[in-house]
Amino acid sequence: MKTLQAYRFALDPSPHQERMLASHSGARRFAFNWGLALVKERLEARGRGEDVEVPWTLAALRREWNRQKEQVAPWWRENSKEAYSAGLDGLARGLKAFFDSRSGKRKGRRVGFPKFRKKGRGRESVRFTTGAIRVDDKSHVVLPRIGRVRTHEMTTALLERVQSDRARILSATVSREGGRWFVSFTCEVERDAGRPKRPRDVVGVDAGLKHLAVLSTGEKVPNPRPLRKALRKIARLNRELARRKRRSRHWEDTRRRLNRAHARVARIRLDAMHKLTHRLATTFGTVVVEDLNVAGMGRNRRLSRAIYDAGLAELRRQLRYKCEWYGSRLVQAPRMYPSSKTCSRCGAIKEVLPLWERVYRCEECGTVMDRDENAARNLAALAAAVAGSGPETKNARREDVRPDLTGRSSMKREAGTGQPG
Numbered sequence: 001m002k003t004l005q006a007y008r009f010a011l012d013p014s015p016h017q018e019r020m021l022a023s024h025s026g027a028r029r030f031a032f033n034w035g036l037a038l039v040k041e042r043l044e045a046r047g048r049g050e051d052v053e054v055p056w057t058l059a060a061l062r063r064e065w066n067r068q069k070e071q072v073a074p075w076w077r078e079n080s081k082e083a084y085s086a087g088l089d090g091l092a093r094g095l096k097a098f099f100d101s102r103s104g105k106r107k108g109r110r111v112g113f114p115k116f117r118k119k120g121r122g123r124e125s126v127r128f129t130t131g132a133i134r135v136d137d138k139s140h141v142v143l144p145r146i147g148r149v150r151t152h153e154m155t156t157a158l159l160e161r162v163q164s165d166r167a168r169i170l171s172a173t174v175s176r177e178g179g180r181w182f183v184s185f186t187c188e189v190e191r192d193a194g195r196p197k198r199p200r201d202v203v204g205v206d207a208g209l210k211h212l213a214v215l216s217t218g219e220k221v222p223n224p225r226p227l228r229k230a231l232r233k234i235a236r237l238n239r240e241l242a243r244r245k246r247r248s249r250h251w252e253d254t255r256r257r258l259n260r261a262h263a264r265v266a267r268i269r270l271d272a273m274h275k276l277t278h279r280l281a282t283t284f285g286t287v288v289v290e291d292l293n294v295a296g297m298g299r300n301r302r303l304s305r306a307i308y309d310a311g312l313a314e315l316r317r318q319l320r321y322k323c324e325w326y327g328s329r330l331v332q333a334p335r336m337y338p339s340s341k342t343c344s345r346c347g348a349i350k351e352v353l354p355l356w357e358r359v360y361r362c363e364e365c366g367t368v369m370d371r372d373e374n375a376a377r378n379l380a381a382l383a384a385a386v387a388g389s390g391p392e393t394k395n396a397r398r399e400d401v402r403p404d405l406t407g408r409s410s411m412k413r414e415a416g417t418g419q420p421g
Contacts, residue, residue, distance in 0.1 A: 001190070001191055002188055002189070002191075003321075003324070003325070004170075004187070004188060004189070005167075005186075005187055005191075006184050006185065006186050006187070007155075007157060007158040007185045007187060008182055008183070008184040009151045009152070009153055010152035010180055010182055011141075011149050011151055011152060011174075011180070011183055012149075012150045012151065012152045013146075013149050013150070013181055017149055018181070020145065021174055022124070024079050024145070024146075024174070025124040025125060025176070027076070027079040027083035027084055028083045028086045028087040028126045029087060029117045030073065030087065031084040031085075031091075032091050033116050034065075034073075034087075035061050035065070035087070035091045036091055036114055036115075037116075038061075039054060039055060039056070056092070056095055056096075056099075058088060058089050062085065062088060065088060069084070079145065080131065080144045080145040082127065082129060082131065082144060083126050085129075094111075095114060097111045098113050123175060123176075124175060124176040125173055125174060125175035126174055127173045127174075128143060128144050128171060128172045128173075131144030131145075133171070133172045133185075134162075135185070136148055137155075138154050138159060139151050139154065139155065140155075141155065141183055143172060143174065143183070146174075152180075158185060158187065161187075168188045169185050169187050170186045170188060171185070172184070173186070177259075178259045178260040178261075178262065178263025180263075191325060194325055194326035194328075195326075195327045196281070196282055196283055196284055196326055196328045197282060198283055198284055198285060199327075199328075201283075201285055201286070202285065202286040202288065202384070203280065203286070203376075204288045204375075204378065204379030205280065205287060205376060205379065206290070206372045206373075206375040206376040207290070207292065208223075208372050210358075210372075211223055211372065212224070212272060212273075212276060213315070216373070216376040216377045216379065218373060220372075221276055223272075224272045226265040226266075226268035226269050227269075230264065234258065234262065234265075237254060237257055237261060241255060241258060269314075273315060274318065276315070277318040277322050278322060280328075281322035281325065281328050282326045284328060285328055285329065286330075286331060287319060287323060287330050287331070288330075288332075288379040288380055288382055289316055289319060289331075290332075290333050290335075290339060290379065291333060292312055292316075316332075331382065333379055333382055339375040339376075339378040339379050340353055340360075340372075340374070340375045342378050343360070343362040343365060343374070344367070344374045346365040346367070348362055348363070348364035353371075357371065358371050358372075
C-alpha cells in the first residue's frame with residue numbers, strides 16, 4: 001500500500017550553510033509580511049471605493065510578487081524562489097482558514113485574520129518542493145541553493161527505501177528548533193500490509209494525567225511528565241532572560257538555552273508517545289480510545305499544564321496512522337460514553353463520579369478497582385458492540401461507535417516517523 005510518511009533528520013550545517021538557512025527562513029517571513037501588507041492595502045482601497053483586486057489566493061499573490069519583486073526585494077535572487085513561494089502559500093492558507101471559519105466551513109475554534117510575523121517569534125522554517133532535493137548518502141542530504149549538508153544522524157531508513165524504489169521524496173521542510181536545524185522529507189512510501197502480533201485481541205486505552213495510559217490488560221504506562229521535571233530550570237531561564245538587555249549577546253545566549261530546554265521537553269514527551277503507540281498498533285488487532293475534548297479540558301486552570309504535558313491529543317493522532325500502517329483497527333468511543341462511570345463487571349452506571357475519586361466502587365456488585373483500569377475495560381468491551389466498520393454501527397446505548405479506519409491524508413503526520421514507533 002502507498003502512504004505518505006515523513007522522515008526527519010537533525011542537521012550539522014557549516015556556518016555558511018547556517019547563514020543560508022536563516023536567510024531562506026527570513027525570505028519566507030518577508031514574503032508573508034509583504035503579501036499581508038498588500039492585502040490590507042487593497043482592502044483599505046476598496047473601503048475608499050476604489051476598484052482594485054485583492055489577491056486572496058496563492059496564484060494571485062504569486063502574480064503580484066512576480067510583478068513587484070524587483071522593486072520590493074531587489075536581493076531576491078540570493079535565496080531559492082521556493083522560500084518566497086512558501087511564505088505566500090502560508091498567507092493564502094491563513095486567509096482561506098479565516099474565511100472558512102467565518103462562513104462555518106471550518107470546524108473548531110474561530111480563526112482570526114493573519115498577523116504580521118516578527119523576527120525571532122514563531123517557527124523558523126522553509127519548504128522546498130522543486131529543485132535538487134535528495135538523500136545523498138548515509139550522512140548527507142542535498143537541498144536547493146544550500147547544497148550538500150551533513151546530517152547529525154544516519155539517513156539509512158530513508159536512503160534504503162529510495163534506492164529500492166520504495167519511496168519517492170515529494171518535498172523537504174527545513175526548520176530550526178531548540179537551536180538546531182532539522183530537515184523533514186515528505187515521501188510517498190510503498191509499505192507492506194502489516195499484521196499485528198495478536199490480531200484477535202482487543203485493548204482499551206484510557207489516557208490520563210497520573211499515567212500516560214492505563215490499558216484494559218491492567219498495565220499502567222508511566223507518564224514521564226517532562227515539563228513538570230524541567231519547570232524549575234525553565235522558570236530560572238525565563239527570569240534570567242527578563243533581566244537581560246533585549247537582543248544583546250547574553251540575551252541571545254539565554255534565549256537559545258531556553259529554547260533547548262523546551263525542545264528537550266517536547267522530545268521526551270514525543271518519544272514516550274511513539275513507543276506506546278507503536279507497541280499498541282503492532283500488538284493488538286483492535287485498539288479502543290476515547291474521543292477526548294482536549295481543548296476544553298485545557299481550559300481548566302488547575303489541570304491545563306498537566307493535560308498539555310501528557311500530550312493527550314497526540315496519542316490519538318499517532319494511533320490513527322500507525323493502526324493503518326500495521327493492520328490493526330482503531331475504534332473511537334463517543335465523546336459522551338460514560339467509560340469511567342460504568343462498572344466494567346455488571347454494567348451499573350454511577351450518576352456522579354468526582355475527578356478526585358481514583359478508586360471505582362460499585363454499589364451494585366461490590367467491585368473495587370482502579371478508576372482508570374475500569375474505564376479501559378469498558379472501552380475494550382465497547383469494541384465487541386461494533387459490527388463491521390461502517391459509521392452506522394451503534395453500541396448498546398444506541399450511540400454511534402465509529403471505527404477510525406483513517407481514510408484521511410497522512411500529510412499532517414509528525415515528522416520523525418522514519419523509524420518504527
